[in-house]
Amino acid sequence: MGCDSKVESTDGFVNWQDIVALTQSHCKMRDPSRVERIINEFVQGGPERMQLVSDFDYTITKQRTEDGGPVPSSFGIFNACKSLPVSFKEESNKLYHKYRPIEIDPHMPPEEKVQYMIEWWTKSGKLTSGFPFDQAEIDQIAGKYKNALRDRTHELFDDLNRLQIPVLVLSAGLGNSVISLLGQANLMYPNVKVVSNFLQYRDGLLDGFQQPMIHTFNKNEAVLDGSEYYDLVHNRDHIIVMGDSIGDADMAAGVPASSHIMKIGFLFDHVEANMEKYMNTFDIVLVDDQTMDVPRALLALIERQHKLRLAGNGVASATLLHT
């Protein structure tokens, strides 16, 4: 937010109250002492132990824009493409109205939902078959929304790239749209990996989605098992997880139990009704925060301590911190 805070400590220990971004009234924490403990573990461990796992839709993109204009989801970008057959749009609408209420049903247990989600994604894949489609259509629409990213997303990705912290964008949406939008926003740095659903072609026609299917209830690091990315990050046990849906909090499932995970939840819709659940699920709940200021504040602390260590001085002294 452009304000400076003075973090003074003789032993490098960070008090959460000294991190301005965490003291804002819309920043809620169930257990500030737990947040503080994890932050200090992150700071001591340094960038080489960090990784970031983020949802895409309404986590990297905004939940609310300044002009009030809607931001489409990654599947929404695809569905807006002009060349799609009318029957596709009708049928995928029907699927949405059948399965979306199940996806967000507060009463059905997740184990039960999984079957429905697999059905939904499988039927969508079958629908997304048998007609030609040009990626340029997605690019054209995605390009219109490259400024609908959270404020300071570019700075956040610059920070992560500079610190060589791997970024996993994990999306149960459409990867073609995710990569197109991030690419046009110049955010596809070498440390950024997108795991999502990608269009598959056969004989020049669409042929559903590539495997494995990523749906709302399996979008976690377990789907990476055996992949190159898993090898790259499996010993990075300090993890920031960011999402806007309750299920996003589990994105780091599959990493070793000894990992330290900081879960940041962006809450916008039905704030009052959802507050308790978000507070019980995420370590930090940000209410209508359309910025990347909180994750950036954490990275700034990690980078500051890292620099001090590189300079041969492991002990933090009074330092100006930009949050």
Ligand SMILES: [Mg+2]
């Ligand atoms: Mg989302």
